[in-house]
Amino acid sequence: MSRTKADSAQKTKLDANDLPKLFQLLHSQGFTVIGPTVRDGAIVYDEIDSPADLPRGWTDEQEKGRYRLKKHDNGAYFGYAVGPHSWKQYLYPPRVQLWRMHKNGGGFELSSPDGQLKKYAFLGVRSCELHAIDILDRVLLQNGFEDPTYKIRRSESLIIVVQCTAPAATCFCSSMQTGPKAEKGFDLAMTEVIDGDSHYFVLQEGSRTGRAILQELACPEATETEIAAAEQAVAAAVECMGRTLNTHGLKEALYANREHPYWQEVGARCLNCTNCTQVCPTCFCTTVEDVTDLAGTTAERWRRWDSCFTMDFSYIHGGSVRSSAGARYRQWLTHKLASWVDQFGTFGCVGCGRCITWCPVGIDITEEARVLAADTVKQ
Numbered sequence: 001m002s003r004t005k006a007d008s009a010q011k012t013k014l015d016a017n018d019l020p021k022l023f024q025l026l027h028s029q030g031f032t033v034i035g036p037t038v039r040d041g042a043i044v045y046d047e048i049d050s051p052a053d054l055p056r057g058w059t060d061e062q063e064k065g066r067y068r069l070k071k072h073d074n075g076a077y078f079g080y081a082v083g084p085h086s087w088k089q090y091l092y093p094p095r096v097q098l099w100r101m102h103k104n105g106g107g108f109e110l111s112s113p114d115g116q117l118k119k120y121a122f123l124g125v126r127s128c129e130l131h132a133i134d135i136l137d138r139v140l141l142q143n144g145f146e147d148p149t150y151k152i153r154r155s156e157s158l159i160i161v162v163q164c165t166a167p168a169a170t171c172f173c174s175s176m177q178t179g180p181k182a183e184k185g186f187d188l189a190m191t192e193v194i195d196g197d198s199h200y201f202v203l204q205e206g207s208r209t210g211r212a213i214l215q216e217l218a219c220p221e222a223t224e225t226e227i228a229a230a231e232q233a234v235a236a237a238v239e240c241m242g243r244t245l246n247t248h249g250l251k252e253a254l255y256a257n258r259e260h261p262y263w264q265e266v267g268a269r270c271l272n273c274t275n276c277t278q279v280c281p282t283c284f285c286t287t288v289e290d291v292t293d294l295a296g297t298t299a300e301r302w303r304r305w306d307s308c309f310t311m312d313f314s315y316i317h318g319g320s321v322r323s324s325a326g327a328r329y330r331q332w333l334t335h336k337l338a339s340w341v342d343q344f345g346t347f348g349c350v351g352c353g354r355c356i357t358w359c360p361v362g363i364d365i366t367e368e369a370r371v372l373a374a375d376t377v378k379q
């Protein structure tokens with residue numbers, strides 16, 4: 001979607017009771033709405049039909065290796081931080097069929113991947129997640145290579161930000177300059193405000209499509225007081241950020257410390273479960289698998305997410321290049337916070353905290369990087 005200058009745009013007010021109108025409008029324009037919903041004790045992203053599917057009244061408590069949902073009584077629809085899912089699973093799905101070959105007489109018939117692509121409206125995108133999508137754009141669209149499956153999904157997607165007002169104890173987006181306020185790169189931004197009996201969203205356009213949606217909704221202009229309340233709710237989120245990471249000189253320190261014994265200490269704790277890479281909104285490594293049916297008439301090639309934490313990932317003839325868990329952790333963290341900058345001009349981490357929460361042994365990127373940056377080993 002073509003984006004406009006968000007800050008100069010007029011802001012309007014949508015009463016929380018009128019939230020169904022937004023869903024109706026998106027459905028009438030052919031969008032499948034993907035948004036947050038409660039499932040299996042977590043807030044996940046899935047197809048949702050109405051505000052009744054949103055995690056209203058739920059918040060998340062997060063810490064190293066711990067995630068719990070908790071009821072809160074303010075009735076917020078978006079009163080949580082982020083869950084284990086990210087938008088990556090829709091833009092860059094965990095499994096994609098690349099091609100299918102069918103035996104036909106003496107030859108073969110090649111067919112395109114199965115499945116009809118849906119036009120998605122992503123509702124509830126956080127600022128850190130918006131930056132993660134921007135990072136995926138750099139990797140998958142702007143690096144001298146275009147990933148066709150990502151490109152088509154990305155170009156068809158509508159992005160509706162909901163500004164974060166409830167960061168978790170594991171969040172550090174303000175350290176990474178990726179939040180909590182989304183400034184650009186969206187179609188529509190919403191800030192949820194609850195003030196006594198008053199419950200509303202301040203809406204802001206970010207693209208021509210977003211402007212058209214606002215025109216259709218025909219909401220009243222937000223007052224200065226309502227806009228100030230929305231700004232205050234987002235500004236207060238900075239103070240609730242549970243973690244920090246000093247990025248000054250971090251890249252150089254990590255490169256200088258490539259032989260530090262601490263990598264092996266972290267490696268001794270790491271289970272190589274790959275959770276951190278699966279939940280990370282910017283990790284993009286994949287592998288390909290070829291499968292055939294039992295009759296030997298059809299062959300398919302699939303791409304699926306992979307992880308630099310597996311032995312197979314760096315296996316070349318004779319063995320794995322990164323044979324220890326410490327070497328694999330060093331590869332991951334150094335890529336995120338150092339070599340990614342050289343490759344793509346940005347850190348590969350947006351400070352969402354997912355890898356901290358979902359690591360079963362509580363390995364914490366902010367703590368590990370701090371130890372390594374504080375203590376430079378002489379080479």
Ligand code: SF4
Pocket residue numbers: 276279280281282283336348349350351352353354355356365
């Ligand atoms: S490395 Fe961790 S904190 Fe950073 S973006 Fe990935 S999951 Fe989030």
Ligand code: SF4
Pocket residue numbers: 269270271272273274275276277309358359360361362363
């Ligand atoms: S760092 Fe944690 S989440 Fe990542 S592979 Fe190791 S044990 Fe699993």
